[in-house]
Amino acid sequence: MLSEAEQLAEDALPQVRAANWVFRVIFALAVAGAIGAAFWWVAIRPGQMAAKVGQAKVDASLGQATGDIATAAIPQINDATRQKVEVDVQVQKGQIDVRQAPDAGVAVHGVADALRRNLCLYDDLYRADPGCQPVHEDPDGVGPAGSNAGGTAHPD
CATH class of the missing domain: 1.20.5 (Single alpha-helices involved in coiled-coils or other helix-helix interfaces)
Structure with a gap:
């Protein structure tokens, strides 16, 4: 091989x-x-x-x-x-109308505190207001005591 x-x-x-x-x-x-x-x-x-x-x-x-x-x-x-923009504009106009109403400064027992709490917590225009400080410290409360002084309505 x-x-x-x-x-x-x-x-x-x-x-x-x-x-x-x-x-x-x-x-x-x-x-x-x-x-x-x-x-x-x-x-x-x-x-x-x-x-x-x-x-x-x-x-x-x-x-x-x-x-x-x-x-x-x-x-x-x-x-x-x-x-959404239309609704936001309508809501904002309504808020402005409510704030500018002639009797807007009249306090109603309990309602004024609830309204202030709601505005402080959910309204961007009021959120930074110094009067909202107590609400931010205690969001479950209704605000400082005595805030309804001078109100004309009484509870039923």
Whole structure:
């Protein structure tokens, strides 16, 4: 099987036989790698590419649907915002009218304290008023005692 020169080389240098086996193993690994790469290229890669294309189509479809939903929702959001502004303006006008009424300073037993507490807690215009300090210290109370002094109404 081996030529005469190869036989003499193997007899003289045993490393030649080991190098021959190393070469064969490296060659076998290279062939196996090439076969694996070819198998991946022919069998596996097309499936991966098809999955990527399918995912891209789904993503595009979802993106389009999201855009359509957003486009349809914008008029509704604008209408709701406009209605909220209208209600806020009406509430603010009502609050101004109540505060400017001729008998707005007349205290009614219990009502004045409740009104002050409500204004101090929920009305941005009154929240920073120094008279609201007792309400902020005790939000469950109705304010300082004696705040109804001078009121004309009496409890039933």
